Amino acid sequence: MLGSLSALEIEAAVTARDVALTLQRMEMVRRISEEISWYVLELGEDGRLISLQLEELTAGNGPGPDVVLRDYLPEDIPAEVFSSAMEQLAQLSPADLIDLQKVAVAAALITPQGNLEADLHPHGYRLLEGIKSMPRVVAKRLVGQFDGLQALMAANLEDLMSVEGIGEQRARNVRESLSRMAETSLLERFM
DSSP, rough: OOOHHHHHHHTOOBBHHHHHHHHHHHHHHHHHHHHHHEEEEEEEGGHHHHHHHHHHHTTOOOOOOHHHHHHHHHOOOOOOHHHHHHHHHHHHHHHHHHHHHHHHHHHSSSOOOTTTTTTTOOSSHHHTTTTTTOOOHHHHHHHHHHHHHHHHHHHHHHHTTTTTTTHHHHHHHHHHHHHHHHHHHHHHHHH
16 A cells, blocks of 8 residues: 555655555554454464564554654644544544545544545655655655655755755765655556
């Protein structure tokens, strides 16, 4: 799901449905992992194989739902609204978790009467988090300087170096990493 979301982000074709579907799957995996963890605990020594399978299931999942949400909620959203959205996602009943409209509303992506087909534009936090040695403070400055992921991906080295904390080496790293992510994401989508 994260790979599909990345490809849609690069193509500037993300809808509330796409983000809600990603958040839905992330929440389902979280719940399954939590439940299996209890079984592993109860099985004790006999739960080693299940424990390894659980690690395999959760390894490499990438950033969590908090990063996905931060990427799509307005920059100036109060911290309590963000926290509330995270809590509401976790508290959805199993029946409500299946309903993408309810997931999108719980995540504050749309209003209860909102349209799941509404276009959304990422800030770029999630992809920036995938760049090694990228401090969150610097990522926040990059997001603040550029108006969304598309502008960030279109930025040249001089534009990137104009951001505090970005020297020539880091600018090259950001530029090359985003280009590589775009190529990989698009290749995976069309193969």
